[in-house]
Amino acid sequence: MVTKQQDILGTPAAEMRASGIKVTAIPRVSAATPTALKAAINSQSPMIFSGLTDTWPARTTWNPSSLRQMHGARQITALMNLPTKGVLFSQDQRNFEQTMPFSEFLDVMDKTTNAAPCYLAYKRVDEIFDPSDYDFEAILGATTADGDTRVWIGSAGTRSMLHSDLKDNLFCQIWGRKSVTLLPWSQSRAAYPFRDNLVNSQLDLAEVDLAKYPRLRSAEFMHSTVLPGDILYIPRGCWHDIRSQTPSISINHWFGASQSxxxxxxxxxxxxxxxxxxxxxxxxxxxxxxxxxxxxxxxxxxxxxxxxxxxxxxxxxxxxxxxxxx
Incomplete structure (x- = not known):
């Protein structure tokens, strides 16, 4: 059964709707099965599935308290005191990198405000966690040699700005809550890519300027909040903007053939x-x-x-x- 979910106030969708941009909810499947997920993949249709990760150990052990106990002494390099406005693409990421014990990062993550987000991002999941904590093969039916899995751990206020990926993506929310905004690849002109990089957008969806970016008037975005236990299927090429509403832990898996x-x-x-x-x-x-x-x-x-x-x-x-x- 496909249902609709109300968006939480304060997400980019609220600002976009107030500016007159069309934003609909990402369809949500309440009685999710691997078969339903495969149908969405075959049709390249964005969709949220609930319940497919309920048996993963990650759902019970990937939280700040458990991570401090199991991995607290591990040295990690995280992004600290991130900007909260504008498009992140314009700054050198090394300006924000700090190396510290994982436990120290988790303490900062828990206490920081939206004014200075911190992020352990794009980290290969097997560098920290046991592969038995998650199981994409059970969901997809088989893994592919060209697949890749990453983990994202951060405070409220972290932002993965509007961009597109070459491969299909399963984005899984483990702990906390995130806001996701999508734009189909077929409407890529409305994403206003950078001139030298067609996979990154110049837009900050929380502060849209229709006078500067008029193609937004005819664009049709999708938006919803992903909750613990949700899997969001993002088709290859689909533009996506992901923001943490709370401290958050997510894992994603890219798979399949690349865009041409x-x-x-x-x-x-x-x-x-x-x-x-x-x-x-x-x-x-x-x-x-x-x-x-x-x-x-x-x-x-x-x-x-x-x-x-x-x-x-x-x-x-x-x-x-x-x-x-x-």
Whole structure:
């Protein structure tokens, strides 16, 4: 049974609706089964499934109290005192990195406010946790060699700004609550990608400017809150913005075939000459001439021009941005 969920006030959806942007709820399946999930994957339809992770040990042991006991002495490198406004992509992530015992990070995570979020993000899950704590094979039926699983642990106020991924994604909420906003790949022009990077958006959905970004007027977003035990299926290419409403622990799993180079070339063609110039520039400087690129904040992939070079040279558009190869 598919149901609708009311959004919690204070999420980006409230600001977007107030500006006149269309936002609907992400469909939610209350009686979830692996079969229903596979149907959503086959149709590339975003959907929230509840109950599929109920038997995972992670659901009972991945909380701050247990993590302090089991992993508190482990040294981790986390992102601290993160900005709370604007698009994170414009800053070097190393400016925010601090190394500390896991227990110290958990203490900060518990006490910090939305004004200075902290995040242990994009961490390979098997570097901390036992693989028996979670089981994607039972949900998907089989794992693939090109899959990859990451864990995300942070305070209220953390933000993964609007971006798209090359592969299908199962986003699982373990503890705490997050707000998720989606935009279909078919409406990518309304995401206003950066000129040099087609997978990252210039938009901060909590502070939208329709005069500056008029294509938002005709866009159709989806939004809901994910709760402990929820799995959100995000189809490959679907733009997503994820924000913590409370201290939170999540795990995600990328899997399956990647989006094609052709899809990105069609988007590039639609976006116009300014994007073409940036792509050609980066193809030459960062591809042919192999000049290094700045590592910009938030786990940013290589520029579109460099990725196009990799596709033509190596046959792999995501050569340096394939999590399973890192």
């Amino acid at each position: 180079l052709g899809e990105y070339l069609r988007l590039l063609l639609m976006l116009g000459p300014k994007y073409w110039f940036s792509t050609v520039r980066d193809f030459i400087f960062h591809g042919l001439l192999k000049h290094s690129q700045k590592t910009l904040f938030f786990f940013s992939p290589p520029s579109t021009g460099r990725r196009l070079y990799d596709a033509l040279r190596w046959g792999n558009f995501s050569k340096e941005n394939d999590p399973s190869k890192q």
